[in-house]
Amino acid sequence: MTGGAPLRMRFTGADLPRLRLRVGAAAAAAGLDENRCEELVLAVYELASNAILHGGGRGRLLLSRVGGSVRCQVSDDGPGFVGTAPPGRGLWLARQLTDGIEVDDGADHGVAGAVVTLMVHCRSNAAT
């Protein structure tokens, strides 16, 4: 997300260490402190590993700064959540660690599987 440009990545399981590094760098560049960066990296990793395990073995990441927040979207081409509540400790933890999370059916976004979007407020924003 250098210079405010969004971070876009396609990933498989082998890319997860690099995905974590790039998300961490982008979060730091956006102004999150070290602990918040770690929490965002963990939340994104949990979504990405869900995409790999349940969404066809691969996924897409789009991370951008929106106003005073970092917005991160993970999507995949799996079966989606097909009308049921999304299960799993990872998603639950991602919800706990972030300031907002939306779980959508991919059809609403023009993709086949699930789309999960999370938001984390930067410090200056959260303090207000």
Place this chain on the structure above:
Amino acid sequence: MRGYLVRADAHTIAVERMRLGDHAFAHYADDDVRWEVPAVFVFRGLSRREKVLVMMDPGCSADDACERLAGFGGGAEEARDRGQLVFSSMRELISPEKSFTARRQLARLRQETELARHEGFAGLRTVIDMAWVDDLGMDVEGVMHREKNADSLFETRQYAEICAYDRRWFDPAVLEEMRVSHPVALLERPGDLQAHHAPGEVYLIGDADMATGDIFRAAVRVAFEAPPDRQALVDLTRLCFLSAGCAGDLLRLIGQTGACDKVVVRCRPPQAKILRRLRVMWTGGLVLEETGDSR
């Protein structure tokens, strides 16, 4: 590769944990892997407003090196343009001298550190691929002497250095001596997980995730086999990443062990937060010991 097994011990860390003042041994045996640790080191330095000096294999041009690093993150070319990221070589560093001497090299690195500070950077970090040894026809004993006598360069904590050794080229005995003599030894790749043990204790280093979960669980089980006084220690402070799955596995293993009355989990605040979020899985014998150590 000549079969050199790189073990972990008390001075092993992941490259993400390096900071100014560290002098680190790194190793590789693959021409793609050789870029991974330097790339993390470079981008961490750039994000911390440190100047970064890269001395890769003399056979690799500065443009090629910059392009390889750019594959790991954004901003390498911009950092190069503004003088924060510099590509050089040992031959260039010691110029106009033709042959390497430790005194000359250390003096030049001190100058470069002072220059970086003068330019307004927080410090200088340098990654040196030890392929220069062959390029300059240097004897290995001379290199070993330099590596063991460079402490003064790091005392002010304004300089950090990685010395990256190709396991296909250096003798295993030299590699092991170099690993032990550096104050810090790095995991081979970002994303790796290694562990070392003492009776009833396990120290985990690197990333505990989906890819390394088997190593994580096996290492923890070893600590629980027959701990002295039925007390065990799980040290997570050198982990860079702990997934929810591995955190849950750790709590499950603690709950299942019949050999321990007490298990101390030593960890950093973010890890403690994750474990507390999973408190429904806690057992009575678990003691969480938070440390501020950012390694």
